[in-house]
Amino acid sequence: MKKEQQLKHLLWRTGFGPDVQSIERWMALKPSEWWPAIKKDAAGEPEYFNVSGNALDGFAKGLGELGRMERDRLDKEQRKKLRKESRDGLRNLNMLWMEEMVRSKAQLREKLALFWHGHFASRQINMLYQQQLLHIIRMHALGNFGTLLREVSKSASMLAFLNNQQNRKRQPNENFAREVMELFTLGRGHYTEQDIKEAARAFTGWGFKPDGTFVFRENVHDFDEKTFLGKTGRFDGEDVLTILLDQPRTAFYITQKLYRFLVNEQVAPTERIEWLADRFYRSGYEMSRLLDDIFTSEWFYDEENQGANIKSPVDLWVGLRRGLSLEMGSLDGQVLLQRALGQVLFFPPNVAGWPGGRQWIDASTLMLRLRIPHILLDDRDPDIQTKGDDDTDMGMGQSLERRRNRLQARINWEPWMKRYGNVSENELLPTLSAFLWQTPQSKAPRAVLEKHTVGSNSNGKLKTTVIQLMATPEYQMC
Amino acid sequence: MLIKRREFLKTASMATTALWIPRFLQARQPIGYKGRILVVLQLSGGNDGLNTVIPTRNDVYYRERPRLAISREEALAMGSEAGLHPALTGFKSLYDSGDLAVLNSVGYPNPDRSHFRSMDIWHSGSSAEEYWNTGWLGRYLDAQCIGCSKPSQALEIDDTLGLVLKGKDVKGLALQDPKRLYDTAHSPYFDDLAAAYRGPDSPAGRPDDSESSLGYLYKTMAETLSSADYIYEKSKARPTQAVYPETKLGKHFKTVASLILADSETSVYYLSHGSFDTHINQAGQQERLFKEMNDALVAFAKDMKANGRWEDVLCMTFSEFGRRVKQNASGGTDHGTANQMFFAGGRLREQGLLNELPNLTDLDKGDLKYQVDFRQAYSTVLKNWLRTDPVPIMGGRFEPLGFV
Numbered sequence: 090m091k092k093e094q095q096l097k098h099l100l101w102r103t104g105f106g107p108d109v110q111s112i113e114r115w116m117a118l119k120p121s122e123w124w125p126a127i128k129k130d131a132a133g134e135p136e137y138f139n140v141s142g143n144a145l146d147g148f149a150k151g152l153g154e155l156g157r158m159e160r161d162r163l164d165k166e167q168r169k170k171l172r173k174e175s176r177d178g179l180r181n182l183n184m185l186w187m188e189e190m191v192r193s194k195a196q197l198r199e200k201l202a203l204f205w206h207g208h209f210a211s212r213q214i215n216m217l218y219q220q221q222l223l224h225i226i227r228m229h230a231l232g233n234f235g236t237l238l239r240e241v242s243k244s245a246s247m248l249a250f251l252n253n254q255q256n257r258k259r260q261p262n263e264n265f266a267r268e269v270m271e272l273f274t275l276g277r278g279h280y281t282e283q284d285i286k287e288a289a290r291a292f293t294g295w296g297f298k299p300d301g302t303f304v305f306r307e308n309v310h311d312f313d314e315k316t317f318l319g320k321t322g323r324f325d326g327e328d329v330l331t332i333l334l335d336q337p338r339t340a341f342y343i344t345q346k347l348y349r350f351l352v353n354e355q356v357a358p359t360e361r362i363e364w365l366a367d368r369f370y371r372s373g374y375e376m377s378r379l380l381d382d383i384f385t386s387e388w389f390y391d392e393e394n395q396g397a398n399i400k401s402p403v404d405l406w407v408g409l410r411r412g413l414s415l416e417m418g419s420l421d422g423q424v425l426l427q428r429a430l431g432q433v434l435f436f437p438p439n440v441a442g443w444p445g446g447r448q449w450i451d452a453s454t455l456m457l458r459l460r461i462p463h464i465l466l467d468d469r470d471p472d473i474q475t476k477g478d479d480d481t482d483m484g485m486g487q488s489l490e491r492r493r494n495r496l497q498a499r500i501n502w503e504p505w506m507k508r509y510g511n512v513s514e515n516e517l518l519p520t521l522s523a524f525l526w527q528t529p530q531s532k533a534p535r536a537v538l539e540k541h542t543v544g545s546n547s548n549g550k551l552k553t554t555v556i557q558l559m560a561t562p563e564y565q566m567c
Numbered sequence: 568m569l570i571k572r573r574e575f576l577k578t579a580s581m582a583t584t585a586l587w588i589p590r591f592l593q594a595r596q597p598i599g600y601k602g603r604i605l606v607v608l609q610l611s612g613g614n615d616g617l618n619t620v621i622p623t624r625n626d627v628y629y630r631e632r633p634r635l636a637i638s639r640e641e642a643l644a645m646g647s648e649a650g651l652h653p654a655l656t657g658f659k660s661l662y663d664s665g666d667l668a669v670l671n672s673v674g675y676p677n678p679d680r681s682h683f684r685s686m687d688i689w690h691s692g693s694s695a696e697e698y699w700n701t702g703w704l705g706r707y708l709d710a711q712c713i714g715c716s717k718p719s720q721a722l723e724i725d726d727t728l729g730l731v732l733k734g735k736d737v738k739g740l741a742l743q744d745p746k747r748l749y750d751t752a753h754s755p756y757f758d759d760l761a762a763a764y765r766g767p768d769s770p771a772g773r774p775d776d777s778e779s780s781l782g783y784l785y786k787t788m789a790e791t792l793s794s795a796d797y798i799y800e801k802s803k804a805r806p807t808q809a810v811y812p813e814t815k816l817g818k819h820f821k822t823v824a825s826l827i828l829a830d831s832e833t834s835v836y837y838l839s840h841g842s843f844d845t846h847i848n849q850a851g852q853q854e855r856l857f858k859e860m861n862d863a864l865v866a867f868a869k870d871m872k873a874n875g876r877w878e879d880v881l882c883m884t885f886s887e888f889g890r891r892v893k894q895n896a897s898g899g900t901d902h903g904t905a906n907q908m909f910f911a912g913g914r915l916r917e918q919g920l921l922n923e924l925p926n927l928t929d930l931d932k933g934d935l936k937y938q939v940d941f942r943q944a945y946s947t948v949l950k951n952w953l954r955t956d957p958v959p960i961m962g963g964r965f966e967p968l969g970f971v
Contacts, residue, residue, distance in 0.1 A: 441698035452791040479682035562784035
């Protein structure tokens, strides 16, 4: 039992939890073989998700970034069509990526990609740029942080979102420079306002073409000398990123954030973070170093780290799909669910990403989380309306999801029958709660659970028990 | 206040169990100041402020908006310089009776033109350069009631809770309809889980319990169920008899009115209306939305007045930004910057136009320059209406104004 607990802890933190079908494969391995196997499963290049289609050329897709004059040349209908297409594109991208999280063997890559998706948060409607940024993130999620930082910083999505197209020598725009330091590398309080001004000058001229490729516009770049974090030179954007990576503080900041995501969002001992960060820094920001150090440590399995994190809405939903082998009749209802639970992929609340942890939880989101297993079992309508999004709706009003919000999910019970069909009625509850819950201690009394898991026959009881155990606060933890 | 017999009996029957009910579930006292209530109405999508309070003597306005401008004759006069949109007849009556105040040109430095980001700023009360995870009214809840949080103290009339009502420790509650909240929250299973958590052997009474995230989830669940009961009971206790429009907003105001009349402990109600994102054919859409807003607010004000509660109420409106001065080529307007806020209630210290109309000759690339920081407006409401120190809530000193 202890071995299974450890395995599940590892599978939740390196991916989106176990599925009943494949857990035996893992159990057959020695614990020391798990982490190498997880890495092996995540090796290789990710597939490029292309949802932008061929109907419109790159010029048109770059619409949002064109000057006012150019924009006015496109007529109203054309603009409406573009926006709609982009919105549908983002929706498809969302679905494609979620399918990958559910089905891919490369769980580690997709989990880390989800981390970087929140870290390098970009909220803008251009689907082409968003799919390019996603690909960068998935390509380098397990690679070198420095490379990832450079690629993201040169992506059209980020340059557009943080207004670097408007960053010119004569009229610097500091947004990009500020966020690169505050959110991507150093964290607040480790640079001055003057550093931001100087870095902004270095990034002048960084832009992109309508098809999303990076361009350096020499004519608006400030070639003069800058003094940045104590260094002086004729720095450009690349130099600024190099100087930022030279700061051990960057390694600390990234390590701490990742530790909270992968190990424990509440308790992150400074000494441990420093030890990890130091080795990460000395490896030249190789993610493999940091991940090896975390997932081969003994403390990773400490009781205080098990079941300590609140599942993000994506963790919860992807975990449910894997756990229940859900067959989806329609993918659309999932966007509604993401919205109602507070995490729509490609729509982070702002450049700081999703705050996570207890900020996922309020009365509405918690009660919906608790209701989802029953909604799935009965194929019920979730009966929720979500707030509209004026950035994508363009005044067209209420959210479109409402019309198609039935989840149309079918639970595949076969693997459950196979693994748990022979467990005696008396043992069913402890066996299944050990499998479904990550928290070392539960707050749900056995008597209450027994009372509500009475089934007509043993199959009925199995199903009811699984659903009821998922409909608990305990199941929200991983 | 007299305790009704039924309520007394109920209380008495609970008295024996009250000993082991954790503290946070026991006391039910309003947190606000002397029963004062704040009703916030969010105009989502960026309402066109210049066609809301019309500068009827301004040539620039008429020059920049040949197709959209509202004539001096049509506008409902507020003094000699300004007029209200013709659909806002009820606002005009409130203006005439001294129950309405308009704060012009409210905004913040370096305005953001993304709906979401600008709304994020208005919700959190941060500057444009900062990203906060809590809302200004959520932090008000935090500050009021350390350790005795109840989500029913602040209600958003919607299915999902916006950032604005999320504090660090305390969060408001979202509901469209008290009965629906009650029905969806309750199931025999959840009731039993929550009861066991509250029960005599539970760790709920331990002060450190919500320090574990699992404890936090259980606490939230128990609070939600008890708040759903409470709100449902209150909504049935004294449902308003007044007639409200059959619109979504009308129904929402009706729900709010019933809870106010039943002396619910709620001190903040949050409603939204929209979408005001009028890039295309603005005139019809804005008029329709204004009519709905006007009719709902009029019914609410009338209801409150009839029940002697209008003096306890302060309504305020805001939008994430205004719109550009110049109309666009599609009969609409594009995203702008500063905008007006309305304040309505029976206890305004200053009425009418509180400051000058926007200056249309001193623009920032075609957009209005803000004159009043929105955080000053928030600080005013916190200090003068809700009677709490705004500085810790707003994370700094923003000079309060004197209109309430």
